[in-house]
Amino acid sequence: MAAEEEYLEAEENLEAIITRIEHKSRKIETLLKQSKPVDALKTALEGSALKTRDERCKSANWIVVHRAVMAIKDVDGMISSLDPEYYDILMKYLYRGLATGDRPTCDQCLRIHEKLTEKAGLGCILRSLSDTVNTV
Amino acid sequence: MANTIRLYLTCIRNTLEAAMCLQNFPCQEVERHNKPEVELNTSPGLIMNPVLICRNEAEKCLIETSINSIRISMKVKQADELENILAKKFLRFLSMRAEAFQVLRRKPVQGYDISFLITNYHCEEMHKHKLIDFIVQFMEDIDKEISELKLSVNTRGRLVATEFLKQFI
Numbered sequence: 001m002a003a004e005e006e007y008l009e010a011e012e013n014l015e016a017i018i019t020r021i022e023h024k025s026r027k028i029e030t031l032l033k034q035s036k037p038v039d040a041l042k043t044a045l046e047g048s049a050l051k052t053r054d055e056r057c058k059s060a061n062w063i064v065v066h067r068a069v070m071a072i073k074d075v076d077g078m079i080s081s082l083d084p085e086y087y088d089i090l091m092k093y094l095y096r097g098l099a100t101g102d103r104p105t106c107d108q109c110l111r112i113h114e115k116l117t118e119k120a121g122l123g124c125i126l127r128s129l130s131d132t133v134n135t136v
Numbered sequence: 137m138a139n140t141i142r143l144y145l146t147c148i149r150n151t152l153e154a155a156m157c158l159q160n161f162p163c164q165e166v167e168r169h170n171k172p173e174v175e176l177n178t179s180p181g182l183i184m185n186p187v188l189i190c191r192n193e194a195e196k197c198l199i200e201t202s203i204n205s206i207r208i209s210m211k212v213k214q215a216d217e218l219e220n221i222l223a224k225k226f227l228r229f230l231s232m233r234a235e236a237f238q239v240l241r242r243k244p245v246q247g248y249d250i251s252f253l254i255t256n257y258h259c260e261e262m263h264k265h266k267l268i269d270f271i272v273q274f275m276e277d278i279d280k281e282i283s284e285l286k287l288s289v290n291t292r293g294r295l296v297a298t299e300f301l302k303q304f305i
Contacts, residue, residue: 125154
């Protein structure tokens with residue numbers, strides 16, 4: 001019974017999540033046009049629905065984050081101005097980016113990964129490896 | 137060009153340092169057995185998320201961790217047919233002698249060229265940072281080895297062809 005209710009609740013939320021991601025995407029496009037890549041990344045990372053299991057939501061969110069990540073030119077500046085609560089989420093998205101195999105994405109993700117590990121430490125990597133509840 | 141390989145190896149080193157926290161864990165299903173959980177893949181609670189680190193379309197490294205073992209599989213760069221054959225032969229040569237390496241796996245994981253299996257026993261006998269140094273050094277040296285092999289094959293081929301064709305001058 002409880003599982004069914006959970007499932008129905010999840011169904012409604014999926015549409016809400018996808019709409020929210022679309023909103024985010026539009027906001028990010030405007031921020032990027034105003035040359036604010038760091039704010040764009042913050043917008044992309046916050047409100048990520050990590051608990052959902054739906055592949056569409058995850059892919060949609062990944063596309064949005066990918067767009068923001070590729071626009072970053074100054075990695076050091078970005079990491080110093082990012083709130084620590086987003087380190088874990090960013091690390092998970094970096095690993096997703098590294099798994100794609102696409103050369104420019106991998107280059108960018110490797111660059112950010114090195115700097116993020118220096119800042120956030122190995123614990124950040126370990127949390128992204130062991131967390132099965134909040135996945136990206 | 138040289139920079140990307142440095143970043144790639146740094147990323148792998150950091151991930152391995154974080155992932156290589158292994159402890160002894162006797163098998164839960166069978167009494168008195170002690171198996172590397174990453175190979176069995178039975179219980180989701182014992183295995184961490186596998187991580188795939190790609191440098192580009194051709195080179196990648198898959199790191200799968202569990203409570204008592206870690207499996208690292210690599211795909212090395214193979215630019216043309218000759219490098220393909222050389223890499224296959226060379227890595228097969230190494231894999232056959234896996235006993236001597238201790239941490240090498242006899243058969244690479246499907247889709248990769250070579251695999252390592254490190255268990256908690258290895259971590260107890262050997263230093264963790266040395267194991268990671270070994271893996272990263274291996275990745276650097278493999279590329280150099282295969283380039284050298286290719287160079288020597290081409291040189292030998294050129295010499296042989298020159299000698300052979302001299303008789304027709």
